[in-house]
Structures are given as structure tokens and as C-alpha cells.
Amino acid sequence: MAWKPSDDLSHTVALEVLLHGPLSRSDLARRLALAPATLTRISSELIDAGLFVEVPELAEKRTGRPSIPLDVIPGTHHFLGVKLSGDTLMAAVTDLRADILRYEEEPLASTSPVAVAAQIAALEARLRVDEPPAAIGIGLGGVVTDGRKVASAPFLHWQEVPLADLVEAACDAPVFVANDLTAFTESQHWFGVGRGHENFAVLTLGIGVGYGCVANGRLLANEDSGVGLVGHWPLDPFGPLCVKGHRGCAEGLLAIQSIERDVSTALNRPVGFEEAVELAEAGEPAAREILDASGRGLGRLVAAVANLTAPDMVVVGGEGVRLAEVAAASMRDGIRADRDPRASEVVVELVSGGNDSWCRGAAVIAIQGYVLDRTGSLHGSQRNPREIAEHR
Structure with missing residues (x-):
């Protein structure tokens, strides 16, 4: 229908x-x-x-x-949301409100754009519910232009890849492409904790640190969306180095690999992120100290976002969201350190950091493209849904 x-x-x-x-x-x-x-x-x-x-x-x-x-009637339409990382293809079938019906992930067989398009088509066929999806949304870490072309995606080593054209040629459905953080932010805007809020911000913690913002009911985005500019926001002049040599920046303190590196060095053995969190929760001194330092850094970043953009709330998600849980007290200390005591309390909402949440975001991009009958860019043109409908 x-x-x-x-x-x-x-x-x-x-x-x-x-x-x-x-x-x-x-x-x-x-x-x-x-x-x-x-x-x-x-x-x-x-x-x-x-x-x-x-x-x-x-x-x-x-x-x-x-x-x-x-x-x-949500079940009358189905959408496919795809998340691409450097080595994994993740996909979810959702209904019209982006509730996930089926989910699957598999290693990327190749990073060749043609091969990736073919693999998406094969996965779509396996996950299909009755008929082809009404639309397909694809999210990935990188810069996307016109909602169709990947201008750059460092993790995939892509430059100027017409991804929507390739996937449309392999699948019987319209395709919309977006930076994964843009997609994640829009999923919170339409069907997540940001629903009904005109102003909120999003921070994601994972391989990198991402930032999204909805102001006056509209996603703030431009040609720089996807560059990851907040990742090197300075937080601690005495903090650890990031991979680019910046001391105490957001990625140096908050990225998963940075936390793994610091805890592994302190304990003189390899430690993954989940184990680092569990050790900190159990009171292991070195892990506790490192995660508390990261938590304070996260609080300072939340405070900076709140001070600059005055959101109703700051949403924190991504694979590293457990940092905000285990270091909640330290995060609050960091917020207070950089927040005027006369200012209102910053509302922080934590959301799922699973891979399926990124696929849900991509599905929302597909839903938006479909119900708003979009043919133009998904970047820099987001308006309040009611405003879009009134001016179509």
C-alpha cells in the first residue's frame, strides 16, 4: 500500500x-x-x-x-535500515514507526562499492517481509551529499561513491543514504526520546565521538556533517593523547579504543571495553580511575553542548554508552565543573548503544524519504515535519 x-x-x-x-x-x-x-x-x-x-x-x-x-497502521509498510562499518554489514527490517521486526549482521565480503551493493541486496532478500521494502536507508560513517552519494567514508576507503544508484540497481526500492550520526539523531527526533522536543542534542560514543543537534524542530546539518568535528574538542589539558596526537580531546578520553588502551596499559594485559567497564564497576582501582576521568570528560562535553546550544536534553548513545552509566557520578561532576550554578540542570538521557539502534536510524531515513516524498538532499534541508508537509 x-x-x-x-x-x-x-x-x-x-x-x-x-x-x-x-x-x-x-x-x-x-x-x-x-x-x-x-x-x-x-x-x-x-x-x-x-x-x-x-x-x-x-x-x-x-x-x-x-x-x-x-x-x-504501522505494519502496512516495511523499511530496510542498513548500517555499514569498515568490516560489517548490519540490517534491520522495520515497520512504519521504525520498530524492528527482523535483524541480521554479517562480515563485509568486500569493500568494493559494487560488491557491497550486491551484499545489501542479498541480505534484503533474506530479511524481506512478504514484499520488497517501501524504501531502504543506509547509514555510514562519512560525508554524504544529496542523500545519495558518499563523498568520503574513511573506514571503507571510499571517495565519491554513488551508493544509492548502485543499491537501487540491485534492489527493487528507492534508496536514501545518510551519515550514520545524522540518521541516529533523526531516529531520536521522530520516534525516540527526542520525539515532541523542539531542541535537543545527541552525543554518541564508540570508535569516535559524534554530535548531532535538533534546533527549533529541525536537524542542523551541512556539508561538514560526517567529518566528526566534535571528536577533538579539548576536555583535559593533562589527559591522554588521541591517535592524532591531541592531548585530552574527546576521542582521547571517550573513544572505546582509548579506554581499552589506557586500561590495558595500567593492568599490563589486553582489556576490552566491556571488561574495563566491569572492572570499574567491581572497584578495580586503575580501571575505576580511568573510567572516572573519562566520565568527567564526558560531563564537560555535555556541559559545553548545553552551554552553547541550550537543548531540552542531551541524548547519549553509541556502543560506548556504558561509560555514562558506570561513571555517572563523575559525569555529573564534569557537568557541574563547567556549568553556571544558576543554570538549570542538564537533562541527560541514555539510549541503547547496540548495532540495531544504528540500523533503526537508517530505517528512519528511509521512512522520512518515503513519507515526505523526498527527491533532494537529506542534509541541510531538514525542517519540522509539519512545516515540510505544509510547504510541499
Whole structure:
């Protein structure tokens, strides 16, 4: 079934329910400033088209007649979200609200762009639910232009790769490509902890340190998105070196490999990230000291983001998110150190750091491309979904 509301106003209503539903007709009319008769007509059309359904009756808190909420039918559309790392292909099939139905990952057989496109097509066929996906989203670490071409992806050694064209040639679905942090941020914006918030920031911890920002309901992004500029933000003038020789920068303190290196050196044996976290939790002195130093650095980075962008909250995710859990007290110390005591408390939300969360982000890029009928760039053109619908 295609997502084809009959006009811009119907599209606005459909998006509002997709992003914030289930919603009663009275709530919809109030949120969108629509006359009840207009909303009744539109909702009836969307129900008849199979895009809306009336869900079980819920009595509203205010007095008066119970209202029957409207909702989309998530299972009528499926999307494929793909995350590419330097050596692994991860993919998830989701419904219209990016809830994961199937997930699989496998080693990349080759980093040749043609071979990667063929491997994506093979994985899509294995994960397929009934029919080809409505759209495919691909996220990767690098710079993406026009939502289609990978300008550079260091982990894959790619330059100017027309990835969307290659995958569309191998799969029967439209393809949208984005920097993985952009995709992750948009997944929090549309269907995650950022839903309903006009202003929030995202920090991801993993091989590198990533930063995303939504301001006034719009993703902030430009041609530099994907370069990873926050990774070398200075945090501790006496801290460890990063791979580029910067002392005490975000990557030197917060990247997974930096923590592994420092704990391994302190204990004189190889220590992986998960073991380092477990040792710190158990009170091993060296691991505890190293993770607390990283936690304070993370707090200082959160404070810098909050001071500069005034978000409602800072979302922390990525494979290294457990740092924020085990060093929570030190992170708060770092925030307080760089935050004016008169300022409001910084709300920090931790979200899943699993590989499937990156695939969900890529699926959201596919969902956005599909329901917004995008043909242009996914970078630097993100607007509030209602605004997009009203100006299509």
C-alpha cells in the first residue's frame, strides 16, 4: 500500500498521527488548528484509504464523551535500515514507526562499492517481509551529499561513491543514504526520546565521538556533517593523547579504543571495553580511575553542548554508552565543573548503544524519504515535519 494522502492538508494530518499518535480527533483539530468538519472529512478519507484505523476507545482525562483515537497502521509498510562499518554489514527490517521486526549482521565480503551493493541486496532478500521494502536507508560513517552519494567514508576507503544508484540497481526500492550520526539523531527526533522536543542534542560514543543537534524542530546539518568535528574538542589539558596526537580531546578520553588502551596499559594485559567497564564497576582501582576521568570528560562535553546550544536534553548513545552509566557520578561532576550554578540542570538521557539502534536510524531515513516524498538532499534541508508537509 502506498503512502499517498490526497493533498497537503491530508499529508499534514497523516504525519501528525504517524509522529504523535494515537490521537483523538479533538486533539488533532486542536494541534493543527483545523475545523472539526475539515478533520472529520480528512480522517474519513485516510481511514477509507487504509492509512488510519480507529483504535480501542480511551476515556480522556477531561470530562465529556470518550473519544476514539486515530492511529496509523504501522505494519502496512516495511523499511530496510542498513548500517555499514569498515568490516560489517548490519540490517534491520522495520515497520512504519521504525520498530524492528527482523535483524541480521554479517562480515563485509568486500569493500568494493559494487560488491557491497550486491551484499545489501542479498541480505534484503533474506530479511524481506512478504514484499520488497517501501524504501531502504543506509547509514555510514562519512560525508554524504544529496542523500545519495558518499563523498568520503574513511573506514571503507571510499571517495565519491554513488551508493544509492548502485543499491537501487540491485534492489527493487528507492534508496536514501545518510551519515550514520545524522540518521541516529533523526531516529531520536521522530520516534525516540527526542520525539515532541523542539531542541535537543545527541552525543554518541564508540570508535569516535559524534554530535548531532535538533534546533527549533529541525536537524542542523551541512556539508561538514560526517567529518566528526566534535571528536577533538579539548576536555583535559593533562589527559591522554588521541591517535592524532591531541592531548585530552574527546576521542582521547571517550573513544572505546582509548579506554581499552589506557586500561590495558595500567593492568599490563589486553582489556576490552566491556571488561574495563566491569572492572570499574567491581572497584578495580586503575580501571575505576580511568573510567572516572573519562566520565568527567564526558560531563564537560555535555556541559559545553548545553552551554552553547541550550537543548531540552542531551541524548547519549553509541556502543560506548556504558561509560555514562558506570561513571555517572563523575559525569555529573564534569557537568557541574563547567556549568553556571544558576543554570538549570542538564537533562541527560541514555539510549541503547547496540548495532540495531544504528540500523533503526537508517530505517528512519528511509521512512522520512518515503513519507515526505523526498527527491533532494537529506542534509541541510531538514525542517519540522509539519512545516515540510505544509510547504510541499
